[in-house]
Amino acid sequence: MTTKTLLLSLALSLATATAASAATSTTPPVELTKEAPVAAPPIPDGPAKPAMEAFRDGKHLAAVELAKPLAEQGNADALFLLGFAAETGQGLTASREAALESYKKAAEAGHKDANYRRALILLNSKEEKDRQEGRQVLETAAGTDPANAGRILGEAWLRGLLSEKPDFDKAAEWWNKASEAGDTPAILLLARLYEGALGFPEKKDAARAMELYKKAASLGDENAFIPLGSRFLNGEEKFRDEKEGRQWLAKAIEKKQFAAYLALGDFEENVKKDEKAALTTYQKGAEEKQPDCLLRVAAFHLEGRGGLEKSEEKGREWLGKAAEAGSAMAALEMASRLSNDAKPDLLGAYKYLVSAANAGLPVAQNELGLLYVNGNLGLSDPTAGVAWFTLAAKSGHAAAQNNLGALYERGVGVPVNYNNAGQLYSLAANQGHGPATAGLARLHAGGLGTDQDLPKAWALASLAVERGDAEAKTLLGDITSKLNGDQLEKGKKELEELKKTGDTKAEAPAPAPVKEEEK
Incomplete structure (x- = not known):
């Protein structure tokens, strides 16, 4: 396993550090999460009001006791409260089944939100029958409430919860129904879908996306102001309209949506090619502590652009401000610069790296994992490394997946x-990760977790070399020395097959059969 830390060679350009560019700024999607909602249920008028008020005040046990007799009488609000208490473990022992039962009774008694809470629990089940039951609940609800039910159903289909794989057409169908019912979050989700921001690049329809952003904005959804204004200024040339774009972004600024300055600065910098005007605009956003604008100002100082003198000191000062304002990319850049100084400040870098990792940046999580595994801070903690690699790997970060795989192969921390x-x-x-391709080659060459397959190992090692993994050359030489002529020919065919589509389609080794004496 290669254990050298990538942090020491990390050199991010500030141009790419602002990946959260206004040109792609959109409203976040709804989430079907297993976590309990943070906010307590709203307080209704009626017999259950005292119970709800007690729950809101944190008196969960008392609230449950007040709700129970009302629930026995079929009061919908009281039944909903008992479902919420069971779902969240507040006032009742956490119980999925109890929550489902109470929500079902509440829905039957006429509580609309109970259907949605029940459906969300079912959709997050590992059991197919539960997810399909959740679908049926929502489809029934869509008869009278197409907005909310349609929005949730659209996401469920997009996430592949109701089919073997994500279904664009079903997602679009339900979000269209929700949109027609005037649900602006669904309109924005549909816009992102047609924009290609949620996958399915082959289905991209920029004109349709623009039409949807306009619809949401015209209905008064403030979340549409920046995406629409940005696309008028920075989108495809055929859709550009500077006057209208500036108008929508001005409305966003009136609503204290200061990311609008990022879109305006992006227009000045990349469309009009006026760096001084861009810097002035970014500085306006920076005055409002908008993280990405702070990061852009840092970039201008570090690179000496927009009429500024190149200054590492001022650049770092602005990077620090951006990191403090919540920019994970600024924190990562600071970590990189501190670790690459002539006298590296690893403790300072660590502080910023933790900040970026906790903000969910996979690159930072992977780097933090390397620090822990390598013991660069003076103490090796492979278990902590495994935890950080796992977070990054779940986000699809190839280097983290490879690093975590290496720990499992070696038995380090796991x-x-x-x-x-x-x-x-x-x-x-x-x-396309070279070291990971070599990792697969090692497993097949050694019969580790699978039957030994030298031709396949040779093909994978060859591919790893082509992908730039220098250490794979030694592995390839070792495997080659063990092959006879027929095996080498088979390996070459395997390599051709792997390269045919530009995708390895590599499969993990299947578990080796358990020998009789091991049973």
């Missing part, structure tokens, strides 16, 4: 598990 290693190497290899 028990040796060749099947897990193979699965992780496969995920990274299918993204």
